[in-house]
Amino acid sequence: MTTLELKSLSVNIGSRRVLDNLSFTISKGEIVGLVGASGSGKSMTARALCGLLPNHAKPSGTLILNGETNALDDIKAFADKRGRDIGLIFQDPAGAFNPLMSIGDHVAEALVRRDGFTWPHAREKARATLDRAGFPKSIPAFDRYPHEVSGGQRQRAMIAAALVQAPKILIADEPTTALDVTTENAILKLLKQCASEDGLGILLISHDLPALARIADRLLLMKDGRLIESSQLPLTEADAPELARLFELSHKAPAPSPSHEHPTLLQTKAVSKRHNNRSGFLSGSRATIHAVKNVSLSIGEGEIIALVGESGSGKSSLARILAGLDRASHGDVMWASGKGRVQMVFQDPAGSLNPRWTIGRSIGEPLSLPADHPQVKEAARDAGLDPALLTRCPHQISGGQAQRAAIARAISARPDLLILDEPVSALDFEIRDQILSLLERLRAMHGIAMMFITHDVSAARRLSDRMIVLDKGEIVESGLTADVFSAPHHAVTKALLAAASPSIKEGRERS
Amino acid sequence: MLIRVLIQKLVGLIAFLLLASVFIFLIVDVLPGDPAELMLGTDSRPDTLQALRHQLGLDQPLPVQYAAWIIGFLRFDFGTSMTYATPVLTLIAERLPVSVPLAVMSLALTTMIAIPLGAFSAHQPGSALDRMIRIGLQLALALPNIWLALLLIMSFAVGLHWLPAGGFAGWKSGAWPAFKSLILPLLALAIPQAAILARIVRAEMRDKAQELFVLGARARGLSEKDILWHHILPNAMLPILSIMGLQFAFLIAGTVIIETVFSLPGLGRLIFQAITQRDLPLIKGVAMLLVGSVIFINQLVDLLAALIDPRLRRQSGASL
Incomplete structure (x- = not known):
């Protein structure tokens, strides 16, 4: 049974056509995954369906919703449907x-302000819905504020x-891009449950193709x-x-481990970091973390x-301690060369520029070089960044380009160790692939040691020794890495690996 | 939780006041040389100077002088004015019925003008209304309050004869005549401050309207009115409140000018006279009172912010 039918949705911003003739349906209880590179119009489609497009x-x-036809340019008519017929997270x-x-x-509010519930009644219903989610x-939800609960709990509340x-x-x-793998899986499971048990039709937008493939x-x-392709799952090459x-890109085979032994660059001995959670000079209680x-x-x-x-x-x-941005409470960090x-x-590359x-000025800064210095251009080229972009500001380049710029800045200082804190988790899969390839190449070219921090174990598998x-x-x-993947010991490792390896992928790799 | 915040603010208030008292004491009594000579002039006779020094307690060591001053404060003895030969406290008490209503009402008027203007302006940025409001605010900002005061006197007192040009009728003559003599001073004080605040309100509300939680509220189907009142305004209030706290200090400074222009018998004019006549006990007393009121208002602002924002509430609650 079709719940939603979208017919030739187009969106113009000025004279530019940003969405062109999109048509698709969502049935009762169906999960439809929508993928595409950043800037392909995924979020714009989501906004258009809720009547939440920017003013211009x-x-x-x-849009045919529950058998009722609506013109998509009638923004006013949408105000009533929003939330009530179509929810957005x-x-x-x-x-x-x-x-x-x-x-x-937040959960109870709409009931009070739209449906005339009293607060106690609305809270009762909200509590039941929170349980469902x-x-x-x-957790006393009505006495907890957004900053006091975890990201996964916030997503459940949303x-x-x-x-x-x-x-x-x-x-x-x-919905799960900002979450770690374990939480991501729990949230996806919940969405699946809502679809199969309550008959909710879901349009799930993500750049995480493996995750989508698991539940859509x-x-x-x-x-x-x-819209260039549409396919039932499991995917077939022909369709x-x-x-x-x-x-394929999202599960590229791991790089061959170099056979030679690496001479030690850096060692840590029993490093610990304690935070005393104490603020204010009158503080009595203190918690040590x-x-x-x-x-x-x-x-x-x-x-x-x-x-x-x-x-x-x-x-x-740990990364901050290794980088010298923070001091260990105990233990030592020792460099082999002193x-x-x-x-x-x-x-967040844009945030770090x-x-x-x-x-160009950002890349040249660590070495106090002017923006047009040949060394700056060389670093940009090494990082696969077009030197023509050096005169632009961060908001004028894409996320992938900004990450290349951040990498160029880091390598221009010729570091012995490059610490990468989740360098690809904010990027869509095509850019992610390019950045991972870039890191492989940089290691091959300059022999820079890298510490790659991630919750994305498939990226870890591809890149790390x-x-x-x-x-x-x-x-x-x-x-x-190969050993850990083939025979994980600890429960946490198993959970991380399990969360990231969908059955489809295993099937694909065997074939 | 809130009781703890309250106690914390009170402790803060006392600590700030002590610090301020040290500064006022040092600046007034120590820095500009011999106060007795300042009061009597350089050609005064040494024995007269010595007598005055003794009378002021200046022949005592500094810490003793400071302690005597502070202990006097605690016993509500602010000393005796040199020029009026009246207890400082009595002089201040006479001025409060003018200054307190003036300060409170101008702060209220500032808020009442600024928040609606800023909100209307932010509601549809770039609209004709927004442009008109912004031009008006720019004009009001550019006016020095002394010139605005003269302009108001010219039009409403001299021209239209609606309101008195200056002086204070006194509350004994009835609430209306007394209030009437405060209207023009109030406007002169509040308008420039309101122009500053309205611009902040506009900027903050526009800023908060861009936040993701506004999109979230829209996605839940809330009306624009609900979103404005329940989501945008409360979030914008936090920075607005702290600006208001800062503005209070400027308001106090403004009263010195405005009370002089309108010849109102208030604290601002009292401290102005005290300074011109080098009446040290009076300067110290009034300065402490003004500093105290500014600190008090700022602590009050922090308290209000904690009432609005759970993050501040829990944080300060946990730190005690």
């Missing part, structure tokens, strides 16, 4: 909540806020504002050649080490 965007086409559940309002009231019963008005269609725009019934591929190719506990590891010259673990496992704290040069690359500086698994600040497993 002009939509056309029709999106990435960054932290930003999606009003920081001054309790989690529970798997929000922990032990789903509850969408479900509370009992919509027929849920549009989920990158059908996949749509967008490119440059058009959807482009989707099949992208799927062990971000890093007793970590001993070594990094060889030219070696790539993957540091994996769930969010909050202490990966970034001292070493470290550079870092962060997850000064918005007012040109790219050795893998270290961190849980609650401690190393729970370490070994050659």
